[in-house]
Amino acid sequence: WRTGVHHQFELGYFELVRSSSTTLENDFQYGDEFYPAGTVVDSQVDYSSLRFAYTFFLMRDGQKELGVVAGVHLSDLAVNIRADTVDRVARSRSSTPLPVFGLNGALFFGDRTTLRARIHLFRTDFDQTEGSLNYAALDLERLFGSRTRVGIGYNFYGTRLRSRDESLDGSLDIRHHGPVLFMTIGF
Numbered sequence: 001w002r003t004g005v006h007h008q009f010e011l012g013y014f015e016l017v018r019s020s021s022t023t024l025e026n027d028f029q030y031g032d033e034f035y036p037a038g039t040v041v042d043s044q045v046d047y048s049s050l051r052f053a054y055t056f057f058l059m060r061d062g063q064k065e066l067g068v069v070a071g072v073h074l075s076d077l078a079v080n081i082r083a084d085t086v087d088r089v090a091r092s093r094s095s096t097p098l099p100v101f102g103l104n105g106a107l108f109f110g111d112r113t114t115l116r117a118r119i120h121l122f123r124t125d126f127d128q129t130e131g132s133l134n135y136a137a138l139d140l141e142r143l144f145g146s147r148t149r150v151g152i153g154y155n156f157y158g159t160r161l162r163s164r165d166e167s168l169d170g171s172l173d174i175r176h177h178g179p180v181l182f183m184t185i186g187f
Contacts, residue, residue, distance in 0.1 A: 012051040019044040033090045039083050046078040047174050055104045069102040098122045112143040131161040147186040155180050
């Protein structure tokens with residue numbers, strides 16, 4: 001949503017759900033549940049991120065625009081683990097807002113075609129935890145009529161979290177990237 005020449009607000013949503021089954025090679029403790037080696041474990045991970053960003057355009061004319069971005073990604077992670085040896089499902093859920101900074105840019109080819117790029121970044125190194133959140137998009141869009149845009153692009157979304165605490169040997173790596181097809185209707 002653009003307000004004036006220099007201001008833009010952006011809202012986006014991303015969700016990734018994965019499930020798998022594996023036989024444990026080592027003993028595994030998750031929350032209050034203990035799973036011995038050789039146990040078949042079914043897991044499901046549901047990760048989502050709600051993105052809100054504000055862009056202030058430093059430069060904007062008929063050929064190009066470049067803006068700085070400040071925003072927040074509200075990330076939610078839910079993990080469910082089930083095994084036949086345990087009567088209940090072990091569940092974990094966490095939610096955290098992550099501040100992001102970045103750049104938005106575009107090149108205009110006439111009045112109807114736009115090549116747009118966005119990048120949002122977050123880094124942390126606090127106590128025993130190190131992590132990052134990266135979002136990048138490259139889109140080519142075409143205006144049809146006075147309010148409808150159709151485009152094709154490529155998006156990348158990645159989150160990484162690692163612990164340096166020896167008692168917590170774990171990490172989280174989520175990567176999603178691929179082509180997108182979209183339509184935008186202006187008002």
